[in-house]
Amino acid sequence: MADLLIKNGFVYDPLNGVNGEKMDIAISKGKIVDKLDGKRKKIIDASGMVVMPGGVDIHSHIAGPKVNAGRLLRPEDHFKDVEAKTEKTRSGVGRSIPSTFTTGYRYARMGYTTVMEPAMPPLMARHVHEELNDTPMIDKAAYPMLGDCWFVLEPLAKGLIEQCAAYVAWTMEATRGYAMKLVNPGGLEAWGFGRNVRNIDDPVPYFNITPREIIQGLCKVNQLLHLPHTIHVHTNNLGKPGNYETCLETMKCVENQGNDGKPVIHVTHCQFSAFKGSDWRTFESGAEEIAKYVNTRSHVTTDMGQVVFTDTTTMTADGPFQYILYQLSHNKWINNDVEAETSAGIVPFKYKRSSFVHALQWSIGLELALMIEDPWKIYMTTDHPNAAPFIFYPKIISWLMSRVAREKLLKKVNKRAGHKSLLGTLDREYSFSELAIATRAGQARALGLKEKGHLGVGADADIAIYNVNPEQVDPSKQFRLVRKAFKNAAYTIKDGEIVVKDGEIVKSVEGKTFWVKPELTNPIFEASPRLKKAFEDYYTVQYENYIVPEHHLAVSHPITVKAEV
Numbered sequence: 001m002a003d004l005l006i007k008n009g010f011v012y013d014p015l016n017g018v019n020g021e022k023m024d025i026a027i028s029k030g031k032i033v034d035k036l037d038g039k040r041k042k043i044i045d046a047s048g049m050v051v052m053p054g055g056v057d058i059h060s061h062i063a064g065p066k067v068n069a070g071r072l073l074r075p076e077d078h079f080k081d082v083e084a085k086t087e088k089t090r091s092g093v094g095r096s097i098p099s100t101f102t103t104g105y106r107y108a109r110m111g112y113t114t115v116m117e118p119a120m121p122p123l124m125a126r127h128v129h130e131e132l133n134d135t136p137m138i139d140k141a142a143y144p145m146l147g148d149c150w151f152v153l154e155p156l157a158k159g160l161i162e163q164c165a166a167y168v169a170w171t172m173e174a175t176r177g178y179a180m181k182l183v184n185p186g187g188l189e190a191w192g193f194g195r196n197v198r199n200i201d202d203p204v205p206y207f208n209i210t211p212r213e214i215i216q217g218l219c220k221v222n223q224l225l226h227l228p229h230t231i232h233v234h235t236n237n238l239g240k241p242g243n244y245e246t247c248l249e250t251m252k253c254v255e256n257q258g259n260d261g262k263p264v265i266h267v268t269h270c271q272f273s274a275f276k277g278s279d280w281r282t283f284e285s286g287a288e289e290i291a292k293y294v295n296t297r298s299h300v301t302t303d304m305g306q307v308v309f310t311d312t313t314t315m316t317a318d319g320p321f322q323y324i325l326y327q328l329s330h331n332k333w334i335n336n337d338v339e340a341e342t343s344a345g346i347v348p349f350k351y352k353r354s355s356f357v358h359a360l361q362w363s364i365g366l367e368l369a370l371m372i373e374d375p376w377k378i379y380m381t382t383d384h385p386n387a388a389p390f391i392f393y394p395k396i397i398s399w400l401m402s403r404v405a406r407e408k409l410l411k412k413v414n415k416r417a418g419h420k421s422l423l424g425t426l427d428r429e430y431s432f433s434e435l436a437i438a439t440r441a442g443q444a445r446a447l448g449l450k451e452k453g454h455l456g457v458g459a460d461a462d463i464a465i466y467n468v469n470p471e472q473v474d475p476s477k478q479f480r481l482v483r484k485a486f487k488n489a490a491y492t493i494k495d496g497e498i499v500v501k502d503g504e505i506v507k508s509v510e511g512k513t514f515w516v517k518p519e520l521t522n523p524i525f526e527a528s529p530r531l532k533k534a535f536e537d538y539y540t541v542q543y544e545n546y547i548v549p550e551h552h553l554a555v556s557h558p559i560t561v562k563a564e565v
């Protein structure tokens with residue numbers, strides 16, 4: 001692999017305090033280095049272009065049984081969107097639920113190099129990793145779902161935090177998982193009985209535990225295990241009017257568990273949890289209340305879950321929520337329960353400008369991103385494909401960077417929603433540096449991925465170069481040029497190799513799969529004998545078959561952490 005020198009670009013590297021300065025970036029053996037001595041190097045002339053670390057997506061449903069079921073449910077999603085084979089790439093299909101190879105190519109074209117699959121049922125981990133293995137161009141990881149797992153609920157209900165931590169540690173290693181995911185904590189277990197929980201203090205049937213206790217318990221477990229990311233939470237009551245209060249309660253319930261001002265909870269796709277009003281008729285934005293809270297705290301990070309007016313496919317482990325969506329839309333629906341662990345639902349969905357609710361949802365995502373003052377606290381996502389497919393990121397970038405772009409669309413949406421929207425009062429426009437935080441640096445920091453999201457010496461040489469000149473282009477007015485530039489990166493560099501040039505894949509590469517291996521200090525807590533018994537009692541799968549062997553990952557990249565238990 002030849003050394004590479006990127007010359008004269010406008011570099012945005014917020015983690016290292018670089019804000020659009022013209023400088024060179026040197027790369028050797030897949031890493032960023034201080035300088036290059038050898039003569040044999042390739043030079044990229046990035047004059048007049050923006051240079052950023054490769055994009056990082058903290059939450060995007062790209063692999064696993066739920067995604068695959070969505071593909072099967074929606075042939076109509078594939079007909080009109082066929083990706084032809086080229087010399088370098090394989091063919092594929094899919095607009096809102098692209099096939100694995102297409103997913104990798106489309107992210108790479110936008111300059112993204114790391115993507116996290118946020119909902120892995122532990123029982124289905126093998127399938128998730130098989131699909132991730134088949135997703136080229138990007139590094140990746142998956143979050144095992146633990147907020148409704150029986151082996152988590154049982155010890156937590158008895159206050160046995162260390163025993164719960166031992167189980168979580170085992171699950172991380174067994175499933176090659178990266179972070180703890182909680183989806184409607186307690187609600188999915190209740191859904192097994194056709195029920196749900198109504199608030200964070202509503203007991204989970206048959207378990208003598210409340211969502212509050214699950215969230216607080218797993219937050220504590222996360223700290224004991226020193227996992228790189230915080231707990232990653234999809235709140236209770238998601239998608240229901242009035243749920244901003246549940247969202248605030250969720251954030252508040254762990255505010256005293258903070259340490260040194262560092263985040264302890266990530267509330268994901270916050271838009272779906274920022275609804276005010278008592279029903280759909282009185283539906284309103286709760287973004288202001290949430291922003292106010294987040295602005296005065298340091299223990300929370302969030303991501304947008306931004307709606308785009310388009311046809312898409314909703315898919316979540318939140319089975320009871322998907323049932324509501326099915327009733328609202330009368331669309332086709334998949335409901336699935338994963339034994340002793342979680343549930344899932346899938347419903348195709350079309351967000352319409354003319355709809356009062358959809359238009360307000362569109363507004364709420366942007367209101368959050370603009371009213372939460374610190375860009376390190378809110379990241380750009382669409383909860384792909386729930387609020388929109390990830391291919392719409394360039395459009396969202398233009399809304400973040402340009403008030404004109406937002407207002408043009410605001411005029412065309414449902415009138416009542418337009419009046420209720422707070423967007424007309426918000427002047428803020430993201431700078432390139434803030435955008436770099438919201439699309440890579442902030443996400444990498446929240447994930448604890450030390451070699452991602454920045455361009456300092458020792459970082460992975462994952463780099464995006466966009467053909468837009470910040471000295472000549474005013475994103476506020478020329479938002480179309482910005483959108484175009486971010487749609488097709490001039491160059492995407494993965495581990496020091498040029499993989500995309502002018503929006504075309506020029507080389508296909510395999511990405512790494514990150515997973516976390518917690519090292520426990522006390523062997524007493526090794527959970528396997530108890531677990532083997534539990535498997536015999538509850539699962540249709542044998543203990544031995546449950547564990548995903550490391551050689552099952554195409555490119556395994558374990559991160560070892562020293563736990564306190």
Ligand SMILES: [Zn+2]
Nearest residue numbers: 059061118383
């Ligand atoms: Zn999600």
